[in-house]
Amino acid sequence: MLENESNPTISKSTGLPRKRFYRARAHSNPLSDSHFPVPISPCHVDYSFHYPQLFSSDQVDSNKKIQFADVGCGFGGLLISLSTLFPETLMIGMELRDKVTEYVKERISALRATNPGQYQNISVVRTNSMKYIPNYFGKGQLSKMFFLFPDPHFKEKNHRRRVISLHLLDEYAYVLEIGGIIYTITDVEELDPVIKLLSTATEEGQKVARNGGQTFQARRLSLTDFAASSDKDNGHSSLRSE
Amino acid sequence: MTGLGDDIYVIGGVIGPDRWNWYIKPMSDVDILTVGGERPTWRQAAPMTRCRGAILGYEECNFFSLAFESSSLPSTSVKVVNVRGGCGVSLVDDSAQPFHKDSIRAIRYSANGKLLVSAADDKLVKIWSTDSWRCVSSVNLKIDQEMLLMLNIVNECFLNGFSPLRLSQSLLREKSECSCYKQDGLYVCFADKFGVVWVVDLHELEGNESLVSRKAAPLLAHYCSIITSLEFSPDGQFIVSADRDFKIRVTVFPKKPLDGAHEIQSFCLGHTEFVSCLAFICTMDYPQGFLVSGSGDSTVRLWDITSGFLLDTCEVGAKAGLLESNRSDEGCSTVSDLCIILDGNLIAVAIQSLQGIMLLHCDLSSRTLNVIKVVSIMGESFIPTSLGSSSHAELLWMVTGVSKLSGSDCNSLARVRVLSGFKKSNPDSVGHELTVMRDDELPGAEKLLEKLQGSVSLRRMFF
Numbered sequence: 001m002l003e004n005e006s007n008p009t010i011s012k013s014t015g016l017p018r019k020r021f022y023r024a025r026a027h028s029n030p031l032s033d034s035h036f037p038v039p040i041s042p043c044h045v046d047y048s049f050h051y052p053q054l055f056s057s058d059q060v061d062s063n064k065k066i067q068f069a070d071v072g073c074g075f076g077g078l079l080i081s082l083s084t085l086f087p088e089t090l091m092i093g094m095e096l097r098d099k100v101t102e103y104v105k106e107r108i109s110a111l112r113a114t115n116p117g118q119y120q121n122i123s124v125v126r127t128n129s130m131k132y133i134p135n136y137f138g139k140g141q142l143s144k145m146f147f148l149f150p151d152p153h154f155k156e157k158n159h160r161r162r163v164i165s166l167h168l169l170d171e172y173a174y175v176l177e178i179g180g181i182i183y184t185i186t187d188v189e190e191l192d193p194v195i196k197l198l199s200t201a202t203e204e205g206q207k208v209a210r211n212g213g214q215t216f217q218a219r220r221l222s223l224t225d226f227a228a229s230s231d232k233d234n235g236h237s238s239l240r241s242e
Numbered sequence: 243m244t245g246l247g248d249d250i251y252v253i254g255g256v257i258g259p260d261r262w263n264w265y266i267k268p269m270s271d272v273d274i275l276t277v278g279g280e281r282p283t284w285r286q287a288a289p290m291t292r293c294r295g296a297i298l299g300y301e302e303c304n305f306f307s308l309a310f311e312s313s314s315l316p317s318t319s320v321k322v323v324n325v326r327g328g329c330g331v332s333l334v335d336d337s338a339q340p341f342h343k344d345s346i347r348a349i350r351y352s353a354n355g356k357l358l359v360s361a362a363d364d365k366l367v368k369i370w371s372t373d374s375w376r377c378v379s380s381v382n383l384k385i386d387q388e389m390l391l392m393l394n395i396v397n398e399c400f401l402n403g404f405s406p407l408r409l410s411q412s413l414l415r416e417k418s419e420c421s422c423y424k425q426d427g428l429y430v431c432f433a434d435k436f437g438v439v440w441v442v443d444l445h446e447l448e449g450n451e452s453l454v455s456r457k458a459a460p461l462l463a464h465y466c467s468i469i470t471s472l473e474f475s476p477d478g479q480f481i482v483s484a485d486r487d488f489k490i491r492v493t494v495f496p497k498k499p500l501d502g503a504h505e506i507q508s509f510c511l512g513h514t515e516f517v518s519c520l521a522f523i524c525t526m527d528y529p530q531g532f533l534v535s536g537s538g539d540s541t542v543r544l545w546d547i548t549s550g551f552l553l554d555t556c557e558v559g560a561k562a563g564l565l566e567s568n569r570s571d572e573g574c575s576t577v578s579d580l581c582i583i584l585d586g587n588l589i590a591v592a593i594q595s596l597q598g599i600m601l602l603h604c605d606l607s608s609r610t611l612n613v614i615k616v617v618s619i620m621g622e623s624f625i626p627t628s629l630g631s632s633s634h635a636e637l638l639w640m641v642t643g644v645s646k647l648s649g650s651d652c653n654s655l656a657r658v659r660v661l662s663g664f665k666k667s668n669p670d671s672v673g674h675e676l677t678v679m680r681d682d683e684l685p686g687a688e689k690l691l692e693k694l695q696g697s698v699s700l701r702r703m704f705f
Contacts, residue, residue: 040488040511041511042511130465132487134489134491134509135511139508166502167438167460167462167463167465167502168463168465169504170493170502170504170505170506173504173505174506
């Protein structure tokens with residue numbers, strides 16, 4: 001704790017990183033080419049880096065795979081709640097904003113330090129999930145995907161930046177196992193077109209299932225009466241209450 | 243490097259989709275060194291072009307087409323010759339529109355040779371009948387609402403001097419039922435600059451020779467990533483698309499493609515640079531076929547598409563000795579094209595900065611790729627950018643070129659060379675007998691070259 005006293009970004013009382021030092025703009029351009037390492041394929045994902053206790057060097061042969069993905073995990077509130085709810089499940093948060101990813105990393109390592117044996121099943125990675133989802137997960141690997149309060153991108157010219165789009169749903173269906181669930185939530189009533197998109201995509205998913213392939217169900221948690229706030233941690237608490 | 247008058251033309255670099263969705267890397271240039279004056283001076287002439295050739299060999303006819311793909315300067319013609327007769331064919335468009343108003347990005351024959359498709363930067367895809375050489379259909383992408391979204395990003399590209407929409411690869415295939423000759427379906431697929439693959443239904447084309455404008459429907463999309471190659475699997479079950487983000491996506495080609503293709507079979511992941519070309523190897527023993535891909539990481543890889551499993555990797559750049567000199571230019575040994583020869587186990591590979599081609603042997607029983615030899619082309623600087631072969635002619639056609647050189651009366655610079663000596667009966671011993679045909683040995687000889695290259699005396703102008 002001594003070194004924490006000299007580090008103002010870490011809270012003295014809880015040992016957790018302080019959010020105000022990791023503020024970032026709410027929006028990030030997913031179309032730009034950011035330079036961060038991307039695993040060549042799902043088998044190149046370094047599990048011992050993300051889950052050091054579960055994949056220590058003496059038991060590398062563990063064939064456990066990541067099953068939950070929180071796409072656009074923000075400050076990681078959902079991941080941390082899920083970690084104790086599903087202690088046996090490996091999960092990963094994906095976030096495009098560098099600073100925010102750093103925050104979640106610090107938060108997880110602080111939680112691991114203060115609660116030995118807990119929070120070993122969660123990790124975070126900085127990546128553009130719209131481009132690199134297939135580099136992280138193989139076919140049918142995931143059982144749940146979370147898209148909580150995605151950037152709504154109101155302007156029509158920015159619609160292609162939306163994380164939920166008809167074409168991207170094909171990729172999500174590919175990484176989800178049969179019966180896997182996509183959780184989406186939004187506080188933007190206008191995102192009706194997206195909701196419509198989801199329902200058509202579900203039908204297509206059923207069609208795919210009939211052909212003996214992948215399928216998924218879209219479960220919508222619509223929170224239109226919720227105060228217009230895009231703070232993801234608020235969203236997570238309301239999700240838990242449902 | 244070629245000489246013309248007092249100038250030496252130096253063609254360097256090829257074809258890599260750069261970051262920010264620029265299509266061609268800035269390093270790819272044609273420079274002119276003027277040596278006639280007192281002091282030799284360098285000037286830039288044109289960006290490097292990918293000159294594409296498509297060969298069609300069926301029954302008695304043998305057509306070879308040539309089109310240019312350039313990054314900024316327009317070239318608006320497809321040249322077609324009948325290889326047997328050596329005579330040219332002119333394409334007729336009844337719609338009174340110009341042929342193509344912008345650079346032609348892709349040309350492709352259909353599997354049975356009845357149709358030729360061309361796609362250009364003017365956002366038009368034109369479909370030609372090879373019987374009459376008339377335009378039977380055109381697809382205008384401007385009609386689509388989707389384009390409005392695209393144009394916003396396109397503006398950025400304009401500022402950088404790049405062309406608006408890239409129709410990267412156009413492709414045509416027919417699905418026909420094996421038991422009868424009735425055509426089950428006919429679709430053209432092409433990709434735009436933003437990673438969307440479009441599909442056009444040509445069902446009512448049969449017997450209807452009048453010009454029809456058609457709309458394209460989105461089939462699938464790579465998220466904002468240029469699609470560099472598009473192929474159908476030999477059995478028509480899958481459509482395979484490769485992009486500049488190192489990905490190869492295998493998608494089930496649906497029964498109703500106009501509703502989109504939503505079932506992804508696999509992703510073939512392993513390349514560490516953009517994927518430049520795809521080809522299928524399909525033999526009697528393995529009718530489902532194996533995928534071969536070439537990439538900017540100077541490797542050729544062999545894939546099983548149903549699982550996405552990487553079967554073998556061949557470091558062609560290193561094998562060709564191009565990496566030994568330790569040149570710092572990244573991508574100097576990009577694989578620019580692949581061509582399967584004799585429907586079988588031989589693969590011709592065009593590699594950037596390699597004068598000639600590399601021959602690979604693919605052993606499908608052990609699933610390995612082995613280098614047989616490098617076939618050098620002596621006598622002139624010739625780095626092929628596009629390869630084509632017709633199954634029965636046992637020839638490999640190689641093309642390189644630039645379009646519309648400024649400061650020259652030469653409209654475009656294209657060079658076609660042909661490699662002969664492939665024997666169907668004995669594909670394994672092929673390494674020894676290959677020869678580059680002299681211009682006067684070509685089928686159709688100088689007439690053919692005149693049509694394709696624009697000038698029969700081309701060779702004499704260069705040294």
